[in-house]
């Protein structure tokens with residue numbers, strides 16, 4: 425009798441344990457961090473009008489990403505706006521549809537083993553990716569701020585930001601992104617023509633830093649008149 429009674433008393437505790445699956449807290453923490461970063465990017469004018477999308481790796485095997493749901497005002501992002509997707513962008517947690525560009529995030533994570541991928545649509549990246557498209561990319565060289573990119577130790581570093589033709593066919597575009605990342609190892613980001621910037625990092629903080637560095641440098645180039653290549 426006593427034993428049965430104790431079992432009954434423990435039931436609520438067992439239910440609580442079942443709900444505190446460690447993947448729940450990893451997802452919740454990652455979604456909170458991503459939404460905070462998204463709101464700060466909106467405040468900087470880098471992801472206006474529902475543009476941009478953000479992701480972070482939750483697990484590698486199997487591959488699981490926390491990624492923005494589509495069509496959201498990034499100024500009001502909350503953790504509930506994030507989905508967990510697998511490597512084919514099927515939703516395994518959350519309500520909503522992933523951004524069409526989530527396929528690009530998966531391609532980047534696979535090719536460069538990124539822990540987080542951030543995508544912005546700033547004025548600066550839109551201008552530069554149009555004016556430099558015929559050159560195939562933009563060179564960033566001689567700036568102290570380059571040292572904010574992972575592995576860069578000197579302002580003399582030459583960072584090449586490839587420019588890829590934009591597309592609405594994400595399968596085809598993901599293939600071109602993968603090919604570019606294999607052919608030009610060591611880059612920290614790329615531009616889609618008249619669309620925006622993709623960058624990444626080993627973790628979310630590094631990816632955020634890369635957005636700040638690259639957006640800063642693109643703004644410098646445009647403001648200093650370098651948006652018109654010779």
Ligand SMILES: [Zn+2]
Nearest residue numbers: 476525543620
């Ligand atoms: Zn985009």
